[in-house]
C-alpha cells in the first residue's frame with residue numbers, strides 16, 4: 001500500500017529536496033501539535049511515522065532513497081536521517097511527558113550551599129574504661145566471657161555459694177522477674193546482680209585451664225545517689241589452673257592496677273568476705289590524687305578501696321564439677337576478682353556524680369572525644 005502523503009520525487013537537486021522535506025516537516029509539526037497528552041493519538045502517531053511495515057519513514061526510504069541517483073543518495077540520506085531523529089524526539093517527548101520545569105526547579109539542589117556536617121562519635125567513658133580494663137587482662141592472656149543479664153537463681157546465687165535463705169544474699173538487693181512462683185527456687189529468673197554467673201557458665205563449658213575477664217552490665221535494687229545506680233557495670237576475672245596461689249592473685253592485680261593507674265601505684269590487700277572465694281580480700285590502691293600523702297578524696301588515709309578478690313571457694317568448684325569433673329578442688333585451684341567500672345571511670349576522669357554517665361548530656365559526653 002502506498003502512503004498518499006509521500007509523493008514521488010522526480011528531481012534530486014538540493015532545492016527540490018529542500019522543498020520536499022520542508023513539506024514533510026510541516027506535516028510532522030501539524031501531527032505533533034495535535035498529540036497533546038492523548039496516549040492513543042501518540043500510539044497512532046508512532047505507527048504512522050515509524051511503523052515497520054507501512055510507516056511514512058519506511059515508505060520514504062523505500063521510494064526516495066532507492067529512486068535517488070547515486071550522486072544524490074548522500075543528500076537524500078542526510079535529510080532523511082534528520083527527519084527521522086526529529087520524529088523520534090517528538091515521540092519520546094510525547095511518551096515521556098517528563099516533569100515540568102517548575103517541578104524540576106523545586107527539586108533542584110543548590111550545590112553552593114555548605115553540606116550537613118555529621119558529628120563524629122566517641123566512645124562513652126564507661127565503654128572506654130571497660131575496654132581499657134579488658135585490654136590489660138587480654139595482654140596477660142585472658143579471653144573475654146559474656147553471658148545473659150536475665151539469669152537463674154542457680155547461676156547468680158546458688159552456684160556462687162549463696163545457698164537459698166543465706167543472709168549473704170541480703171548484701172545484693174535483687175530485682176526478680178515476677179510470676180515465677182511455680183518454678184523451683186534455682187530456676188527462678190532475676191536480673192543478675194554481678195557478672196559472676198558467667199564464671200560458672202564458662203567453667204561448665206570448658207575444662208581448666210581458664211583465664212577470662214567478664215565485662216558486663218549488672219542490676220541491683222539500689223536507690224540512685226551520687227555514687228550508686230540501679231544499673232552499673234563490672235569487670236570480673238577468673239583464673240583456674242594447677243598450682244594457682246594467692247601470690248599469683250596479688251601479682252596479677254598489682255600489675256593490672258599499675259597498668260590502669262600508673263606504675264607508681266601501690267596495692268595492699270585486706271581480709272574480707274565473699275561467699276564464692278576463700279580466703280577473700282579487699283584491694284586498696286595508693287591514692288592516685290595525693291600519691292598516698294592523704295587528701296579529701298582518700299579521706300586522709302592515702303588509700304582507696306577499689307576491688308574485691310580471693311581464691312575460688314572449693315564449693316564453687318564442686319558445682320562446676322557436676323558438669324566438668326576436671327574442676328576437682330584437690331587438683332586445681334584458682335582466683336577471682338571483680339571491680340566496678342563506674343567507680344574506676346569516676347576516679348580516672350574526676351567525675352563526682354554517677355548519674356552523669358547515663359544522662360546523655362552532650363556537654364558532659366563531648367569532653368571524652
Ligand SMILES: [Zn+2]
Nearest residue numbers: 287290295298
Ligand atoms: Zn588522697
